[in-house]
Amino acid sequence: MTDSLPPAAASAGIEVRGLTKLYGDLTAVSNLSFTVGAGEVLGLVGPNGAGKTTTLRSLSGIIRPTSGTIHIAGHDLAAQPVPAKSALAFIPDEPHLFEYLSVDEHLQFIARLYGVADAAQRIPPLLAELELTEKRDALPTELSRGMRQKLAIACGLLHDPKALVLDEPLTGLDPGGMRRMKATIVARAREGAAVVLSSHLLQLVEELCTRILIIYGGRTVAIGKIDDIIADRPQLAGLGLEDIFLALTGDGARAAQ
Amino acid sequence: MTQHTESRGRFAALTWLIARGVVNRTVRRARRARQPRYALALIAGIAYFWFIANPRRGASFTVGGADSTAYLVYALGLAVLVASWWLFGSDEVALNFSVAEVQLLFTAPLTRRQVVAFKLLQAQIVILPSVLFSLVILGRASGSIVERAVSLWIIYTTLYLHRVGASLVRESAAEHGASGLRRHLGAIIVVAAAAVAVIWGVSTQIPALRAGIAAGNTLGAAIAILHAPVSKAVLYPFRLLLAPAFAPSLGEWVRAAWPALLLVAAHVIWVLRTDAAFEEAAATNAARRAVAIARRAGRATMPAARGVRRRFRLKLPPRATPAVAIVWKNITALGRTMAIRTVIAICVAIVIALVFLNQVMPATDRVSVLIGRIALGVTLMLVVAGPLWVRNDLRLDMLQLEVLRSLPVRGATLVRAELAAALVTLAAVQVPMLLVGYALTPPKNPITASWSGQTALLVTLLVVVPVVSALGLLVQNAGALLFPGWVRLGLARPGGIEAVGQGMLTMFGSLVVLTVCLAIPGALGGALAIWGVSHAGLWGLVPGAMLGAVLVAAELWWITAWLGRVFERTDDIPDETAANAA
Structure with missing residues (x-):
């Protein structure tokens, strides 16, 4: 199953074609294709072991697909990794930071890595927005789980990425932090970023995402707006996202597999 | 900004990352040394290095000539x-990225070459x-300190690079099979040629070695x-590679x-x-290490082992007591955390050595004697070192x-179950x-003259x-319980002079x-053994050994009962101890 966007929109965001990843004999992801245009938020959902992490790692350039292509802002991630990654930010669910760099030094480092010329102006408001100003000289070991997550978010957003890949972005955040994070995702999308958001919190996906990609067993089960997914499957009429998810990835889907 | 300038800027950021990390790490260690425990350990560590490097002890590195x-x-x-790197090398060397590096550098606009x-x-x-x-360790040697430093740097850097290169080739071969090997054909041809040369060289020298041994001049x-x-x-x-380190004059050094x-x-x-796609294995490896670190700090319970280690299975009887379950858990933990590759490498090396000895020794029975002596030596060494090495306990x-x-x-x-697992x-x-x-x-040796005497010695050793060993383990476990800040907990191996000092003081x-x-x-067991030997020969050792064993067992029982009460009163280990273990 594939979907497509007009070329102009696709070049501004994320375009995945025939993504397949094998680990030995195990097929983690099989022939996955989708596009995320500028301003779109795509919710990537699937049960444990469905291939979400492999997909996110492939999108962020951590691992190489066995076959298929990934374009970030029009750049082939395999052939032109530097410009592609320049436009990309990956915010993992479990952020790991450099043990011996302070909060401020992390941001300085990221700014140099991504060539952010006006970092001196950008860093203070970003720290203030994420309530990290008081902790700017602290090392990661001196931060709480939520603060480490906020620092990872700050590192991801510092260079104004055109493509944002988020894995369980609310993990570890307090209610205030969750609200701000959601607002940030929406704001980034409005500013033209293409966002891929993976989460088991289906309410969050329903709230923020313009389209949804449900994967199971490494394959696309459904993709599109919720209304479109229901329209293609009349038996799902009247169900919420949670019930749709379970219907497409539950016992029936297992039997089909 | 041109692409070249941008690229240089990014690499400058990486060098800044290294430098900043070194500075921050040093400052943190210096701050830590204000605490008495670390200060004492630092003093002990410095004293240890001073002792082994003290010039007045005449420590010097005599290099000899280039033909020495x-x-x-x-x-x-x-x-x-x-x-050994090519044959048994671990892929973790080249791929030794932290999770932070994977998350922040692999996703950053850097080329693979820049990351390497x-x-x-x-x-x-x-x-x-x-x-x-x-x-410091090698002390005085010929040549200026700069010459020696550069010579050592050449050796260490080349070895490091070779190890990285070898593991990249291995990784590429593992991931891409034959095509991966083809990518590194040049390196593989060089290594294969070297291997053939070694085997051929050794085979041509076997007759000469055999003749030398027969003449009683093995060395x-x-x-x-x-x-x-x-x-040569x-x-x-x-x-x-070694030539600069052995050069006797500046001219020859140059x-x-x-x-x-x-x-x-x-x-x-x-x-x-080397365009090996190391990222995937690096990411997997980094995640595994992160879990291991979290586990050491008590933050995660999932095993950090590779698939091969997860295959280690030990059956737990369904009606086992809690104590037996603890012993089972700890033995399983050891089976899943010990370096299987190292064990295999040692076994293969021993087999190769024995095959070689069998080739060069005129009388093959000498090899078996050698094996017997090595086995006894290892047993006795493990009485002392075993409690330090085997750590699947508290x-x-x-x-x-x-x-x-x-x-x-x-x-x-x-406490007894924990001790029993290690024992x-x-x-x-x-x-x-x-x-x-x-x-x-053979029974005809300086200690025993017959199989009967040898059996008596065996029984004595099986008791003693x-x-x-149990007493040695008890001391280590008591240390872990009473002074958790002084004993290395978990699987972590802290580095630094103060860690060496702390280890020395603890030992x-x-x-x-x-x-x-x-x-x-x-004293009591020994006295009985001496009396027994004088009356009944080597079999007289056994009652003395039994008495000593009973007394040690009584000590073990009493001390573990006391340690059990200490354990029940222990609410927490210091945060810093857990942090150091991580």
Whole structure:
């Protein structure tokens, strides 16, 4: 199953074609294709072991697909990794930071890595927005789980990425932090970023995402707006996202597999 | 900004990352040294290094000439080391990225070559202090300190680069199979040619070695072989690498240094141009290490082992008591965390050595005698070192104190079960070794004159070795419980001078306690054994051993009961101890 966007929109965001990843004999992801245009938020959902992490790692350039292509802002991630990654930010669910760099030094480092010329102006408001100003000289070991997550978010957003890949972005955040994070995702999308958001919190996906990609067993089960997914499957009429998810990835889907 | 300038800017950011990390780490350690425990450990560590490097003790590194036997022996040592990397090398060397590096650098706009260059540069954080440390340890030697420092740097850097290159080739082969091997055809041809040369060289020298042994001059024959043209030819790359370190004058050093530096440059080019897709294995490896670190700090319970280790299975009887379950858990933990590759490498090396000895020794039965003596030696060594090495007891579990405290087991039972797990592990090596030693050592030796005497000695050792080992383990576990900040907990291996000092102080304290605990059982058991030998020969040792064992067992029972009460009163281990373990 594939979907497509007009070329102009696709070049501004994320375009995945025939993504397949094998680990030995195990097929983690099989022939996955989708596009995320500028301003779109795509919710990537699937049960444990469905291939979400492999997909996110492939999108962020951590691992190489066995076959298929990934374009970030029009750049082939395999052939032109530097410009592609320049436009990309990956915010993992479990952020790991450099043990011996302070909060401020992390941001300085990221700014140099991504060539952010006006970092001196950008860093203070970003720290203030994420309530990290008081902790700017602290090392990661001196931060709480939520603060480490906020620092990872700050590192991801510092260079104004055109493509944002988020894995369980609310993990570890307090209610205030969750609200701000959601607002940030929406704001980034409005500013033209293409966002891929993976989460088991289906309410969050329903709230923020313009389209949804449900994967199971490494394959696309459904993709599109919720209304479109229901329209293609009349038996799902009247169900919420949670019930749709379970219907497409539950016992029936297992039997089909 | 041009692409080239941007690229340079990004690499400058990576060098800044390394420098900043070093500065921050140093500042943090300096702050930590304000605490008395670390200050004391630092003093002990410095004292230790001062002792081994004290010039007045005459410590010096005599290098000899470029044709000296020492030179060739070192070259042979390097050759064996490099061969072991190709044959048994771990893929973790080249892929030693932290999760932070994977998450922040692999996703950053950096080329693969820049990432590899970053790792090579980062390695200098370890290599440069190693050079400094070696200069201190080796003491006085010919040549200026700069010459010696550069010579050592060449050796360490080349070896590091070679290890990285070898593991990248291995990784590529593992991931891409035949096509991966084809990508590294040049390196593989060089290594294969070297292997063929070594095998051919060794085979041509076997008759000479056999003749030397038959003439009773084994050492002389081995040295002569080392000096033979074929050996020198095989060892040529390693001699090239070592040549600056062995140069007797500045002129010769300069002449030796430039080819060695070319060797370094060739390795840099080789590694940087190796287009092996290391990212995936690096990411997996980094995640595994992160879980292991979290586990050490008691933050995660999932095993950090590779698939091969997860295959380790030990059946737990369905009606096992809680104590047996704890023993089972700890033995399973050991099976899943010990370095399987290392064990396999050691076994293969022993088999190769025995095959070689069998070839060169005229009488094959000598090999079996050698094996017997090695087995006995290993057993006795394990009595002393075993309790330090085998750590699947409270030293592994103290970081999971909250879990341990929640178990429905009395403190004394838990301490005894923890101790038993390590003892069973240790005894599982010691007892078969003793039996092998007994079976392969002929009874006609300086201690025993008959199989009866030899059997008496075996029975004595079968009684004494486990109880002394148990006492050694008890001392280590008591340390973990009473002084968790002083004993290495979990699987982490903290580095730094203060860690060495802390280890020295802990070892000294443990030896004192062990000696005190052994004093009465040793004196009474020893006296009975001496009396017994004078009346009943070697069989007279057994009652003395039994008495000593009973007394040690009583001590063990009483001390574990006390430690159990201590355990029940222990609510937490200091945060810093857990942090250090992580």
